[in-house]
Amino acid sequence: MAFTIHGLAVSQGIAIGHVHLISHALLEVNHYHVAQKYIAEELYRLDDAVATVHGELIGLKAAASGGQAHSELGAFVDLQIMLLADPMLVDAARELVSTRRCNAEWALVQQMEHLVEQFQQIEDPYLRERQADVVQVVERLVKVLLGHPGRLPAKRRDGLGTIVVAHDLSPADTIGFRDHNIAGFVTDVGGPTSHTAIVARSLGIPAVVGLHHIRDVLEDDELVIVDGTRGVVIVAPDEHIVEEYRLRRTELELERSKLKRLKDTPANTLCGEHIDLLVNIEGPKDIAAARAVNADGVGLYRTEFLFIGRDSLPDEDEQYEAYRSVLKTMGKRPVTIRTFDVGADKALNGNTRVEPNPALGLRAVRYSLAEPKMFRTQLRALLRASAHGKLRIMVPMLAHAHEIDQTLALVDRAKAELRAERVRFDESVEIGGMVEVPAAALALGMFVRRLSFLSIGTNDLIQYTLAIDRANEAVVHLYDPLHPAVLKLIGATIQTGARYGLPVSVCGEMAGDPAYTLLLLGMGLRHFSMHPANVLEIKQQVLRADVGELAPKVQRILRMDEPMRVREAVERLAG
Known part of the structure; x- marks a missing residue:
């Protein structure tokens, strides 16, 4: 008899296949x-x-x-x-x-x-x-x-794929799966930013994670359906259920093939407004994915991935080469590079000190200003790279005016040094800031007078506004992008930017979720930054949108204070 198990949907699509259980060796030690x-x-x-x-x-x-x-x-x-x-x-x-x-x-x-x-x-x-x-x-x-590294089954004669079921999966595991007709991934643990989720999305394989003890429920070779769009695993489905999901899968595959045709279509709304669709990247290796969807530029380059997982910090030349590579490849398209967003809670260059509450401690711009030598090295590398493309420098987690003033002073000092050394750079490189804490969203005046652009980091803004950790399974259900307080902060930031003539983008997960595209457009957002895999789906939403009609509807939503009413109203926008 068929039954259903619910988890977290992290990679869209539908997979139908037979279970292959991966042993959890650590439990056998x-x-x-x-x-x-x-x-x-x-x-x-x-x-x-x-x-x-x-x-x-x-x-x-x-x-x-x-x-x-x-x-x-x-x-x-x-x-x-x-x-x-x-x-x-x-x-x-x-x-x-x-x-x-x-x-x-x-x-x-x-x-x-x-x-x-x-x-x-x-x-x-x-x-x-x-x-x-x-x-x-x-x-x-x-x-x-x-003595048991494990082996995957060969391709099945019935044409169905293999559903890999594990406690967790590593990227190394998944690379080895490529030649084994793997249809889907199911794991006990994980979340939207877990390895399984990231790898599944990059391979285009449906995945459901966070199912806790799924390995104890399933048996090897059992028939299951993985619905990576809804976060559902159906165990032992009958023929009628299988046929229903085969039809759904065909419909999804047709939709995906249609999206590819939008690659070179300008992202213009029905009323003729162009919307910038930018990408979030972690380094030069990600530019190929950005170009594959013809992105309008890079809205977030996370430079901390140059710093972590190594014994020594990257020097100025190493950083310069990484930044220059991306800028040259993107040509005239803008590249927004965020200064490194790490904290004293993360070991850098042998530092193992752990703060008692790192969420409220020395992190992001605070860490940069506390380590001026390291920050100066990065700023010099960024400015040198600005000679090779359209660079914008973005500072994370701003909350105080003096943080901007100190950053700008360090930028000016780095510029003076490069001039003295006769090193080329863009004198007019723009400096912007991230709105990630409620204090920044509620006191934007001090930022707009000092900065050239703003970017809303919705992931952190939601967490700090609602005082929850979205990676903590005990409270993850409270992580709500549609909470009235969150929407008011986002809406007010976009409106303030428009009033002062300052471009505002959203680079958090909300920007890449089609469920929120019309809402953000109605708020006045014109610059979205997301994972490259989401660009074409968001573009489809943009092409169908009439901003003139959306704006008054969204303004009514922003005046609501009941979460359920907000959610229903947002769902009606697409109707």
Whole structure:
């Protein structure tokens, strides 16, 4: 008899196939004592496992190089290769084997748990979920040590694909899935920014995550349907249900093929207004995806990915090359580069100090101003790169006027140095700021008088406004982009920008969600920045929109204070 399980929808589409359970090796690790005379042999086992996994990852990186998901998958594999060489993981495990005379598997798991505790103190949800890299590297090592790395089934004769069901999945796992007719992913854990979600979206594979104990419910080879659009897994469906979902899948595939035709269509509303559709990127590797959808530019370049996961900070020349590469590739299209958005909660260049409450601590612009030498290096690299394209520099998490004044003073100092050195740069490069905390949205006057543009980071703005952590499963249901307070802050920011003639963009997840496109257009938003995979779907919404009709409807929504009424009104906009 069929039954349904609900999770988090993280990659759209419908998959029909048979279950393949991936073992969770970390649950099978025993602790046992190793006699002194066998310690050297145990250390050899550990080193041999590291060498084996390193070889696997190198091979998987090469296998990924031909696919469109190479940029994201390759970056994840690079990070896992680095972790294998990190003394905080393998060397620490070797020390445990030697001093405690324990088996290698147990030593790895103990050190993994220690590192995961440190990651859990990180406020930023994306960076916090990078603890998954540590867990997944250790799981690969443990599988080799236990002697069962696992194999996927060959293609089935009935034409149905394989639904991979796991506690969690690593990018390295998913690269190896490419030749096995994988139809969908289902995991116990994860969220919108988990590896499984990111990789599934990049590969275009339906996925549902956050199902808790799904591996305990399903059996190998059982028939299931994964609805990655609605966040539903249907177990043991009958023929009528399967046929219904086959029809739905065909409809979705037709819609996707139609979207590709919009690549070169200008993003103009029915009333003739052009809407800028920009992309969020993490480095030069993502530009191919931006060009594939003919994006109007880069609305958010997250530079912190140049800084994290390494023993030393990137110097000025390394940063300059990364920024220059993106600017040259984008040509005359604008590239908005955000100064690094990390905090003292994240280890940089050996700093392991963890703040008691990093969400309200030394992070983003606060960290930059507290480390002026590091900030100056980045500003010099950015200004040098500005000679090669249309650069805009964006400062994250502003809340005080003096933060802008100090930043602008550092920019002026960097410009003076480059002039003295006769280094070319754009004298008129624009400096903008992110509106991510309620204080900024409620006191925009001090920002608009000092800055050239604004960008609303809805992910943080929602979290700070509602005082919830969207990565915390206990309160994730309270994360509501349509909360009246959130909408009032977003609407007021857009209106203030228009009043002062300052461009305002939205670069959080709301910008890439078609459910909110008409709402944001009605608020007056004309600059959207999102993951490249979302651009064409948002463009379709823009082409169907009449801003003149939307504006009065949205103004009525902004005056509402009952969440249910707001949600119903937003749904009616598309009707």
